[in-house]
Amino acid sequence: xxxxxxxxxxxxxxxxxxxxxxxxxxxxxxxxxxxxxxxxxxxxxxxxxxxxxxxxxxxxxxxxxxxxxxxxxxxxxxxxxxxxxxxxxxxxxxxxxxxxxxxxxxxxxxxxxxxxxxxxxxxxxxxxxxxxxxxxxxxxxxxxxxxxxxxxxxxxxxxxxxxxxxxxxxxxxxxxxxxxxxxxxxxxxxxxxxxxxxxxxxxxxxxxxxxxxxxxxxxxxxxxxxxxxxxxxxxxxxxxxxxxxxxxxxxxxxxxxxxxxxxxxxxxxxxxxxxxxxxxxxxxxxxxxxxxxxxxxxxxxxxxxxxxxxxxxxxxxxxxxxxxxxxxxxxxxxxxxxxxxxxxxxxxxxxxxxxxxxxxxxxxxxxxxxxxxxxxxxxxxxxxxxxx
Numbered sequence: 001x002x003x004x005x006x007x008x009x010x011x012x013x014x015x016x017x018x019x020x021x022x023x024x025x026x027x028x029x030x031x032x033x034x035x036x037x038x039x040x041x042x043x044x045x046x047x048x049x050x051x052x053x054x055x056x057x058x059x060x061x062x063x064x065x066x067x068x069x070x071x072x073x074x075x076x077x078x079x080x081x082x083x084x085x086x087x088x089x090x091x092x093x094x095x096x097x098x099x100x101x102x103x104x105x106x107x108x109x110x111x112x113x114x115x116x117x118x119x120x121x122x123x124x125x126x127x128x129x130x131x132x133x134x135x136x137x138x139x140x141x142x143x144x145x146x147x148x149x150x151x152x153x154x155x156x157x158x159x160x161x162x163x164x165x166x167x168x169x170x171x172x173x174x175x176x177x178x179x180x181x182x183x184x185x186x187x188x189x190x191x192x193x194x195x196x197x198x199x200x201x202x203x204x205x206x207x208x209x210x211x212x213x214x215x216x217x218x219x220x221x222x223x224x225x226x227x228x229x230x231x232x233x234x235x236x237x238x239x240x241x242x243x244x245x246x247x248x249x250x251x252x253x254x255x256x257x258x259x260x261x262x263x264x265x266x267x268x269x270x271x272x273x274x275x276x277x278x279x280x281x282x283x284x285x286x287x288x289x290x291x292x293x294x295x296x297x298x299x300x301x302x303x304x305x306x307x308x309x310x311x312x313x314x315x316x317x318x319x320x321x322x323x324x325x326x327x328x329x330x331x332x333x334x335x336x337x338x339x340x341x342x343x344x345x346x347x348x349x350x351x352x353x354x355x356x357x358x359x360x361x362x363x364x365x366x367x368x369x370x371x372x373x374x375x376x377x378x379x380x381x382x383x384x385x386x387x388x
Contacts, residue, residue, distance in 0.1 A: 059083035059141035063154045072127040073156055075137055077118055085119050085146075087111040088139040090126045090156065096138065108140040108148040129158045166275045167263045171256035173226075173249035174234045174241070182279065184224050190282075190304050191275045192295075194227040195266055198240060202270035205289045206244040209272070211345075211371050212295040217307030219248055223299055226251065230258035230266075245349070274298060292371065308383070309372065320380055326387040332362040335377060344374040 059082045067074040079086055089111060091099070099110050115138070116124065129135065137154040168182045184191055194209050196202030209225075216223040225248040229237050237252040251257045264273070264284075272286040272295065286298055296306075320335040333341060338356030345351050351373070354363055368386045375382050 057082045059086075059143050059149050061086050061139050061141050061152065063137050063139060063152060065137070065154070065156055066123070068156070068158055070131060070158060071129050072125065073129065073135075073158055074123060074125050075156070076121065076123045077137075077139060078121045079118070079141060082143065083141040084144040085117060086139055086141045087115040087117055088122075088124075088137065089115040090124075090129075090135050090137055092133050092135050096136070107138065107151045111138055111140045111151070112142070112148065131158050164280050166273075166279055166281050168279075169256065169260045169263065171228075171251045171260060173251050173255055174238050175249075177249060179226060179249050179251065181275075185275060185277050185279055188277050189224040190222060190277060190299065190302055191224050191226065192299070193273045193275070194225070194270070195261060195273065196227060196229055196270040197231055198229070198236070203244070205270060205272075206246075208289050208292040208295060210245055211292045211369075212299070213248055214309040214372050215292070215296060215306050216299060216304060218309035220309075221307040222304040225249075228257040228260055229253065230261040274302065276302065292369065320375070320377060320382050322375060322382055322384055326385040327365045328386075328388055329366055330362055330364050331384060332360065333375060333377065334360050335380070338377050340377070342376045344376065345371065 057080070060080045061083060062078040062080075064076040064078070065073060066076055073090075075090070077086060077088060087108075096107065096110070099105075099114070100107070103110055103113070105113065135156045135158075137152075137156055139152045139154075141149050143149070166181070168180075170178060170180045172178055181191065194205075196206075209227075213219075213225045216225075219225055227241075227246060227248065228251045229240070230253055232240070232252055234252045234254045237250050240246070241250045251260070268285060268287070270287070272283065272289065273281065274283040274286060276282050282302055283298055286295070289295060300306075320333055322331055322333045324331065333356075336359055338359060338361055341354045341356050341361055342350055343352035343354075351368070352363070354361055356377075365386050366388075370387055371385070373384055373386060375384060
């Protein structure tokens with residue numbers, strides 16, 4: 001074709017062809033088909049030849065995904081002026097591969113033989129889709145002679161919107177107690193669920209979770225705490241609970257923890273979920289938790305009030321006097337023969353120890369975080385609160 005084109009130009013120059021417009025189709029050096037127009041003009045006795053190359057347009061379509069719901073989608077296909085007809089379908093990659101294996105045809109031929117057909121702008125509503133599958137809109141345009149052009153493959157993923165309602169569950173904790181979520185919520189308590197994986201940085205937030213548990217009354221008042229580990233069995237979870245002083249219900253994989261995590265679903269670990277008594281999710285992912293106050297603020301925003309916790313170190317009838325309570329900068333203890341005085345946090349961990357001189361002891365509480373503490377002098381135990 002290139003030689004024919006060259007010969008044609010030579011003849012035009014030699015014989016002075018006066019044709020104003022000569023149209024023909026040729027193939028350039030890159031293999032592209034072009035339409036050429038040769039215009040011959042006489043200017044000052046010299047023939048000038050102007051060449052206007054106009055690429056031949058291919059049939060094409062535009063695919064718009066107009067609406068996507070949890071199990072459905074509306075697509076609109078718009079053909080260009082060169083597209084006489086198009087064929088389309090909505091299939092996953094695996095489904096299309098199955099058609100290829102079954103028929104032995106190319107994708108375009110499969111769409112023409114087994115797909116849907118459109119000639120003008122077409123909208124189609126697909127329903128019954130699976131949110132866990134990635135679909136594609138497959139479209140192949142054709143010209144008036146029925147020649148198929150390049151197949152277009154447009155991804156479409158339906159994702160169910162997060163629900164505001166926490167699904168109910170019944171599970172068994174590591175001590176064999178049955179936990180029924182809606183029974184707790186219907187009893188008027190807010191439920192806080194700590195979802196953790198032992199190797200996913202969950203240990204960092206445990207002191208804050210357990211301290212807030214004691215601040216809000218140890219499951220006896222406005223808030224009920226649960227922790228769930230979807231990967232580990234009872235024994236691993238029991239060791240975890242012992243390590244971090246967890247006395248609220250722990251649900252392992254054995255007790256149904258993985259089923260609960262899948263039903264929410266949980267994307268990131270660790271996370272804290274807070275559920276209102278009306279079953280709605282107040283916090284789907286309370287994170288990051290940088291201190292106990294993060295949890296306190298979230299619960300108090302939901303009108304949950306702090307209460308004293310009678311769990312943990314047993315408070316024994318005493319002959320001690322301590323003040324001020326709550327304490328800010330210091331606290332003073334008075335009693336007979338105080339001797340050694342030990343300070344424990346709400347988890348029962350010793351945080352300080354003093355040697356009293358006589359019947360009175362004063363010490364600074366400036367370094368203590370806000371929370372509940374216990375003073376033990378001999379066999380006497382008393383509770384005090386630090387609030388800066």
